[in-house]
Amino acid sequence: MAQDEFLSNWGSQARKGSLELIVMASLAEKEFYGYELVEHLKARCGLTVSDGTLYAILLRLKNEGFVRHRWEHTETGPARKYYSLTKTGQSALEGMRVVWADIARAVERAKNAKERRDV
Amino acid sequence: MAQDEFLSNWGSQARKGSLELIVMASLAEKEFYGYELVEHLKARCGLTVSDGTLYAILLRLKNEGFVRHRWEHTETGPARKYYSLTKTGQSALEGMRVVWADIARAVERAKNAKERRDV
DNA sequence: GCGTGATACCTTGTTATGCTAGATAGCATG
DNA sequence: CATGCTATCTAGCATAACAAGGTATCACGC
Numbered sequence: 001m002a003q004d005e006f007l008s009n010w011g012s013q014a015r016k017g018s019l020e021l022i023v024m025a026s027l028a029e030k031e032f033y034g035y036e037l038v039e040h041l042k043a044r045c046g047l048t049v050s051d052g053t054l055y056a057i058l059l060r061l062k063n064e065g066f067v068r069h070r071w072e073h074t075e076t077g078p079a080r081k082y083y084s085l086t087k088t089g090q091s092a093l094e095g096m097r098v099v100w101a102d103i104a105r106a107v108e109r110a111k112n113a114k115e116r117r118d119v
Numbered sequence: 120m121a122q123d124e125f126l127s128n129w130g131s132q133a134r135k136g137s138l139e140l141i142v143m144a145s146l147a148e149k150e151f152y153g154y155e156l157v158e159h160l161k162a163r164c165g166l167t168v169s170d171g172t173l174y175a176i177l178l179r180l181k182n183e184g185f186v187r188h189r190w191e192h193t194e195t196g197p198a199r200k201y202y203s204l205t206k207t208g209q210s211a212l213e214g215m216r217v218v219w220a221d222i223a224r225a226v227e228r229a230k231n232a233k234e235r236r237d238v
Numbered sequence: 239g240c241g242t243g244a245t246a247c248c249t250t251g252t253t254a255t256g257c258t259a260g261a262t263a264g265c266a267t268g
Numbered sequence: 269c270a271t272g273c274t275a276t277c278t279a280g281c282a283t284a285a286c287a288a289g290g291t292a293t294c295a296c297g298c
Contacts, residue, residue, distance in 0.1 A: 003211060006183060011218045013255060014136025016284050017129055018222050025229040035246050045225035053285055055248060060284085064125060078246045078293040092122060097230065099130045103137050104223055106164035110144040111216065132284060135255050154275050172256055174277060179255090196274045197264045242296085249290075254283100261278075267271085 019049065021100055023057055024085060024093045027067060033080040034058060058083055066092050138168065140219055142176050143204060143212045146186060152199040153177060177202055185211050 022045060026032060032040060038054055041047040061067040066089030073079045085093070141164060145151060151159060157173055160166040180186045185208030188200045204212070 003207075003214070006211065007214045007218060009254075010136055010139065010215060011222075012253090012285055014140070014215075014219060014222055016135040016255080017133025018226055019285075020129065021133070022226055022229040025226075033246080034248095041225075045228050046221065047225050050286065050288095051247080052249080052287075052289095056284080056286095059248085074245095074294090076294065077244075080246070088122075092125065095122070095126045096129060096133075099126060100133060100226060102165065103130075103133055104226075106160075106166050107137055107141055107144075107219060107223075109164050110141040128283080131256055131282090135284080138256075152275080153277095169257065169259095170276080171258075171260090171278080175256080178277085193265090193274090195265070197276075199275070240298090244295085245293080247291080247293105250288085252286085252288105254285095256283090257281085259279090259281105262276080264274080264276105266273085268269100 018100070019047075019053070020057055020061070021093075021096050022047070023054070024061065024066065024089060024096070027083055027085045028090065028093060031082045031084045033072075033082050035080075037083075061089065064092070065089070137219070138166075138172070139176055139180070140212075140215050141166070142173070143180065143185065143208060143215065146202055146204045147209065147212060150201045150203045152191075152201050154199075156202075180208065183211070184208070 022041065023037065026037065026040060026044075034051065034055055038049060038051050041049055041054075058067065058069075062069065062083075066086060067083045068086055069081045069083045071079050072082055141160065142156065145156065145159060145163075153170065153174055157168060157170050160168055160173075177186065177188075181188065181202075185205060186202045187205055188202045190198050191201055192198045
């Protein structure tokens with residue numbers, strides 16, 4: 001595999017899970033509809049996510065009971081499905097933040113092992 | 120799904136990719152043999168990884184040309200396969216660190232969105 | 239009315255990775 | 269020769285990101 005191709009693929013794998021956390025953290029901030037969230041993630045987090053990926057995540061979160069949605073009609077286009085975080089979702093988000101912090105810490109430790117050993 | 124079960128499963132997903140980065144960063148520090156690495160990750164990074172997971176990673180990294188290995192016989196037990204990072208692996212590790220930093224930054228931004236918006 | 243484009247939602251199939259559970263094998267001790 | 273510790277490797281499963289495509293609404297030009 002070419003180096004660029006490897007990195008691209010590895011990035012997809014490394015994003016697993018983190019996207020769910022990012023979506024839930026965003027919904028904890030305010031309501032979003034799907035299409036809006038795609039643009040939000042690009043502008044705010046520098047993440048280019050395809051809408052197919054995002055809708056799959058929202059569906060999973062809904063099946064888990066972490067988000068709910070309400071329809072809102074518009075006069076300038078198709079209706080929008082606004083998502084918001086449930087109480088269960090907020091509680092799950094707390095747990096996910098802890099797990100993520102553990103992973104991030106493990107990566108930091110491994111990355112800085114050499115420097116810290118020299119101290 | 121129970122909350123604990125969800126978190127456990129989500130953690131597995133979120134670890135994807137990060138383990139490869141952690142292993143390569145560890146090998147950049149010094150040589151390891153597989154079994155040793157399992158204990159190293161537990162002690163140093165607080166990560167409990169099964170050996171099956173680790174050997175699969177090492178095999179993939181070897182197929183990519185990121186690590187090489189040498190056998191070393193012992194007198195107190197079975198032979199050990201010592202892994203070390205190749206030049207290609209070092210270069211890939213640099214790229215992975217950049218990608219990981221992007222992901223970590225995106226998560227941090229999403230997590231802190233509320234606070235920062237209030238500033 | 240009819241095509242084009244923008245908005246907005248959803249589905250399907252592929253692929254890669256971590257996890258569980260097992261298999262194999264050397265050495266030491268009783 | 270059975271048990272336990274070390275050490276490596278394999279097979280099958282579940283899950284999430286991604287690409288590609290489909291459906292439907294509204295506005296605009298012709």
